[in-house]
Amino acid sequence: MPPMVAPQTAKAIARDLPTKTAFITDSEAGKIIAAPTPCNARAAMRWIDESEIATRTLAPTKMMMPMMKRSLRPKRSARRPERISNEAKVSEYAALIHSASLVVRFKSLIIDGIATFTTVASRMIMATPRDKKARAIQRLLPVRTFCSESAGAFMVSLSWPGGPRVDRGNHASHADHTDAMSECGRADASGQWENHHVTTTAFAKGLSAGGLxxxxxxxxxxxxxxxxxxxxxxxxxxxxxxxxxxxxxxxxxxxxxxxxxxxxxxxxxxxxxxxxxxxxxxxxxxxxxxxxxxxxxxxxxxxxxxxxxxxxxxxxxxxxxxxxxxxxxxxxxxxxxxxxxxxxxxxxxxxxxxxxxxxxxxxxxxxxxxxxxxxxxxxxxxxxxxxxxxxxxxxxxxxxxxxxxxxxxxxxxxxxxxxxxxxxxxxxxxxxxxxxxxxxxxxxxxxxxxxxxxxxxxxxxPHFDEVLRTLRRHAQLLCGDYGESRGCRDMRKHMAWYLKGFSVKQQIRQSLGTVSTLAELDELIGQMNGDQEFNQVVGAGPRGRxxxxxxxxxxxxxxxxxxxxxxxxxxxxxxxxxxxxx
Structure with missing residues (x-):
């Protein structure tokens, strides 16, 4: 048996101690961790009593509060800044803007004969307080021309005041893209305008069949x-x-x-x-x-x-x-x-x-x-x-x-x-x-x-009042063809389409679905508010089935x-x- 080792003080103590605690001293731990040598038995682990464990007391901790930085009120009110007598200088200038453009497109089998289209594009020149030389470049929108192969050829003519003339010919089966730029002269304080004219002459064949x-x-x-x-x-x-x-x-x-x-x-x-x-x-x-x-x-x-x-x-x-x-x-x-x-x-x-x-x-x-x-x-x-x-x-x-x-x-x-x-x-x-x-x-x-x-x-x-007039005329035409009773019945399915996108009371809508005479229709139309704009969002959407x-x-x-x-x-x-x- 190896010699007994004297008890040593524990290095760490658990806060909640069980009835029996496995305690390992430094020397014993070293022997256990070290590689065993031949013929030397390891030291046995022993159990110790609670009385042998030193009690650890926790010293109270004193919390240090940081010093607060307090702002003191001034003894007197702050002085207002001195007023600036000179007003700030402001540079003023005026700009006059005006433009109008149109893209002309021809399609095959649309025009029968010769057609001339003019595109007008305006140039902007800024008017400044001082008379100085200004420079502006205007790029014209491209003009695309579509013609059928049987139409022959077309000619695109571009001209504007003080500018060169550009003539371009091409086969009718191709599209022509023409860009033109011009430079203006002097601009005085009042400003000035110059209009560019793009004239396109096209030969195209109309959609005709059997004399139609x-x-x-x-x-x-x-x-x-x-x-x-x-x-x-x-x-x-x-x-x-x-x-x-x-x-x-x-x-x-x-x-x-x-x-x-x-x-x-x-x-x-x-x-x-x-x-x-x-x-x-x-x-x-x-x-x-x-x-x-x-x-x-x-x-x-x-x-x-x-x-x-x-x-x-x-x-x-x-x-x-x-x-x-x-x-x-x-x-x-x-x-x-x-x-x-x-x-x-x-x-x-x-x-x-x-x-x-x-x-x-x-x-x-x-x-x-x-x-x-x-x-x-x-x-x-x-x-x-x-x-x-x-x-x-x-x-x-x-x-x-x-x-x-x-x-x-x-x-x-x-x-x-x-x-x-x-x-x-x-x-x-x-x-x-x-x-x-x-x-x-x-x-x-x-x-x-x-x-x-x-x-x-x-x-x-159109506005809603004009839509209502069209609705009324539609009903009158139907009654003229089929009689008032059948004409009004046939008109009922059109009511929702005419009223689509407009604000109409539900009771009026329901009554329009059962209208049987033109007098009844007139009475219902009189109850609607015709001062309404056409709803472009709803109007551009699907209708019918x-x-x-x-x-x-x-x-x-x-x-x-x-x-x-x-x-x-x-x-x-x-x-x-x-x-x-x-």
């Missing part, structure tokens, strides 16, 4: 229950273009349905007259076209292949029909043959059934090969209905596809303002636009479109083959509806 000249190339899309004689008159009075009737079925027309015949009856002063036909049978479609041509009922016929409503697509009609390539071509060929060159025939369609079944490129090429006047494309599929955003890139692709045929392409979808129409033309290269829901409750949109395409100032949207994202309703096995079979042909016989829409 559509200038500007703006088309009112056919809408069931909307584009009747009354609404078309409001649109014609506001602007220029082509205004298509409601969609009618070829079967109802050859059966001499009274309501259908009334839909293809136009006012004496309506010119040109345009009818849209819907059909799924080439023979029936040809007969309907002959009726229109022989009876001189229209100057233009449009074939509907874009209706997405289920009651039409479930039988293979509307936007579902172009999937059957042979049937689509047969209907277009039969209609053009029946027209016999006396009336131009066009087609209106959608991109396809859904994103997996697109048809517009093949159908557009087939229609162009058969000799249609133009192809109008709505940048949505049947599955999208009126939701999501129209795909304008599809319009651009179709334009490229039909470039070799020389067939114009018109774009449709999400044209809510005149600026939207110009942007579509610029982005897609389309030869015209087709406006549908954007004009609901806004027939004056066609006046804005006409101004935009001719380069004139776009009229502002915005639903979409539904699975198209199609005949059973319709997508199995892009060609029609006997079963499909039999089902199509039931697709001739007397009333349809889209």
């Amino acid at each position: 000249n559509i200038d500007p190339p703006v088309v009112l899309a056919p809408m069931a229950g909307i584009t009747n004689r009354a609404f078309r008159r409001l649109c014609r009075e506001a602007g220029a273009g082509l205004y298509v009737s409601e969609m009618v079925t070829s079967r109802a027309l050859i059966e001499r349905n009274d309501e259908t015949l009334d839909m293809v009856t136009f006012a004496a002063d309506e010119n040109p007259r345009s009818v849209q036909l819907y059909g799924v049978d080439p023979v029936v479609m040809a007969q309907a076209v002959r009726i229109i041509v022989d009876e001189d009922r229209a100057d233009h016929i449009d074939l509907n292949f874009g209706c997405p409503v289920p009651k039409v697509t479930r039988k293979g009609g509307g936007s579902a029909l172009p999937w059957k390539q042979d049937l689509f071509r047969s209907i277009v060929r039969a209609a053009i043959a029946a027209a016999n060159g006396k009336v131009p025939v066009s087609v209106k369609m959608r991109k396809g059934i859904d994103d997996e079944h697109l048809t517009y490129l093949h159908a557009g090429a087939a229609a162009a090969q058969e000799g249609v006047a133009w192809v109008a494309l709505h940048g949505r599929t049947a599955a999208q209905m009126y939701g999501d955003t129209a795909d304008w890139s599809a319009i651009a692709r179709l334009k490229e596809q039909l470039a070799g045929y020389g067939t114009p392409v018109l774009g449709n979808g999400d044209i809510w303002t005149a600026a939207d129409a110009l942007r579509m033309m610029s982005e897609t290269g389309a030869d015209g636009v087709v406006v549908g829901r954007g004009c609901l409750g806004r027939p004056w949109l066609f006046g804005q479109l006409a101004a935009a395409f001719t380069g004139a100032d776009i009229p502002a949207d 915005t639903s979409g994202g539904r699975r198209p309703t199609l005949p059973e096995g319709w997508l199995d083959s892009p060609f029609i079979d006997e079963v499909g042909a039999q089902n199509l016989l039931e697709a001739e509806l007397s009333v349809s829409g889209g």
Whole structure:
């Protein structure tokens, strides 16, 4: 046994001591930590009593408070600073600013003949108190000119007082960008102005087909229950273009349905007259076209292949029909043959059934090969209905596809303002636009479109009092066509579109939804506050139906083959509806 080691004082003591504590002295710890030597046993650990542990006392700590720095009050108030007798010198100068600029854009198939446009841009010269030499450089906005290849060449002339003249010629298929700079002379204390004039002369071919000249190339899309004689008159009075009737079925027309015949009856002063036909049978479609041509009922016929409503697509009609390539071509060929060159025939369609079944490129090429006047494309599929955003890139692709045929392409979808129409033309290269829901409750949109395409100032949207007068005239025209009772009932669906964006009491809105006489309508109009500005934010947004994202309703096995079979042909016989829409 190793010798016992005398107890030593602990180096550290726990605050709460247990009954028994393992205590290790310095010497014992050293022996334990050190490497053991042979034949030498380690010292045993022993337990010690609490009495052997020295008690540690904690001395009280004295807290030292820092000396606070106190600020003493002054014995007297501070003296105010001395006043400065000399006023500060201020340099004064005046600047007179005035500018006006306009970017002129030409598009192919818009202008027939020679047109001259002038862009005026003003230069700013600062007027200073002293007569000194001033220098100002004005960069004119670039003038872009677009013309069709068949238009020949164009000439851009730039001139301004005291400056050089720049003439640039180019082929019509290219755009010309011209920048010009000039230097002014001396500026006296009163300042001076100089105007720069940019004159562009372009030769372009108008959108014409079968004797029709559509200038500007703006088309009112056919809408069931909307584009009747009354609404078309409001649109014609506001602007220029082509205004298509409601969609009618070829079967109802050859059966001499009274309501259908009334839909293809136009006012004496309506010119040109345009009818849209819907059909799924080439023979029936040809007969309907002959009726229109022989009876001189229209100057233009449009074939509907874009209706997405289920009651039409479930039988293979509307936007579902172009999937059957042979049937689509047969209907277009039969209609053009029946027209016999006396009336131009066009087609209106959608991109396809859904994103997996697109048809517009093949159908557009087939229609162009058969000799249609133009192809109008709505940048949505049947599955999208009126939701999501129209795909304008599809319009651009179709334009490229039909470039070799020389067939114009018109774009449709999400044209809510005149600026939207110009942007579509610029982005897609389309030869015209087709406006549908954007004009609901806004027939004056066609006046804005006409101004935009001719380069004139776009009229502002009207105040609410003028909107109410248009609403009242719309109701009066409907009552004149259908009688007061039916006319007021038909007017009810237009109320929300006219009032969109304006502050109208809910009770008045509800009463307008049940109006039955013109006197009742006048009373309700008198209760509204007409002193309201047009809401540009709301007015530039979507109108009408915005639903979409539904699975198209199609005949059973319709997508199995892009060609029609006997079963499909039999089902199509039931697709001739007397009333349809889209």
